[in-house]
Amino acid sequence: MHDIAFIRANPEAFDAAMKRRGADPVADRIVALDAKKREAQTRVQEAQSRRNEASKAIGQAMGQGDKDRAEALKAEVAEIKAGMPQWEEAEHAADAELEDLLARLPNIPADDVPEGADETENVEVASWGEKRNFDFEPKEHADLGPALGMDFETGAKLSGARFTFLRGDIARLHRALAQFMLDTQTRKHGYTECNPPVLVNDAAMYGTDKLPKFAEDSFRTTDDRWLVPTSEVSLTASVADQILGDLAEPVRLTAHTLCFRSEAGSAGRDTRGFIRQHQFEKVELVSICRPDDSAAEHERMVRCAEHILEALHLPYRRVFLCTGDMGFGARKTFDLEVWLPGQGAYREISSCSNTGDFQARRMNARYRPEGEKKTRFVHTLNGSGLAVGRTLVAVMENYQNQDGSVTVPQCLASYMGGVDKLEPAA
Structure with a gap:
């Protein structure tokens, strides 16, 4: 607002x-x-x-x-x-x-946001990691997946297009990635772990700028609740209608939840594979802070997301979104795009946005500076730390072997119970 x-x-x-x-x-x-x-x-x-x-x-x-x-x-x-x-x-x-x-009006962009009409005018500002040189033609995850337990046919039979059924070690690897992300963000980066509802009311969706703009892209239940498109909704709305203290330190929250998107605005995009699903999992990062701290908090959040990619040794780049590609509620956004050798392209795996006081005004979230009677609106920030399914895709494509197996990244060893490689079914 x-x-x-x-x-x-x-x-x-x-x-x-x-x-x-x-x-x-x-x-x-x-x-x-x-x-x-x-x-x-x-x-x-x-x-x-x-x-x-x-x-x-x-x-x-x-x-x-x-x-x-x-x-x-x-x-x-x-x-x-x-x-x-x-x-x-x-x-x-x-x-x-x-x-x-x-x-219905989008947020005001920060002064340094690059001008541009669409994603082709986003600006790469940094990159990390070396792309692996394969001595064979790397496959896309959708071609590797079925032999490893990524069952697109059963998902479609049960629920329709854009649903997937994971079995065996690949399901465990998916879980391991989520646990690794959550443990890293809580133990190393100081986020407080939360387990919020994934069904929310109109007020929570409106306060986090998902209504009325994105009603069509969301799922609604018969009793007028919404399935969250991201736990940003639940986490950020948890401070709605509150007056927080001085906020000398930002409130940092994280959660690993199911997320749901109808993808009404993405018809025909990424219909093959595990990239764009109606149901997916994400480890979300949310910060609530003073206005003077939000720029530094934004950079910190992006680095927290980048740390996961670096720990997994996945090459990525940081992209500064232009005015035409930035999300509705954002005043400034950095996307992280991971390299997928099977596709021969970078694909978004995290989007970290500073919304300023845009969401805070919608949900009346304020703080009281020390020694002052008057309250002020907080700044809110959100980002993926990371999208679990897309990280699984990146691991599959970057760690694939010629025989169709996938090596488990070393940082996930303790989560995999001795499994160090996903083997294709005979």
């Missing part, structure tokens, strides 16, 4: 920011709706004040025996009461229209 006071004071700057996000100028309409709402509020407040004064004066007039004045005041009160609903309705209507308009 946007700061209406900023828009009133800086309409041209706001429109310029929206233009960077590909949105039409809208500040004049916002200011006009805000003025209409404020006028109606003033009329209601003035009417309430005068009604109270007149009601009090009625008693005084009656006590003084001035019946004519009392009757005149009663008539005035009746007239005020009759007119108030009109202004109350005008206030509610303007407020609802204004809230709906603001809720």
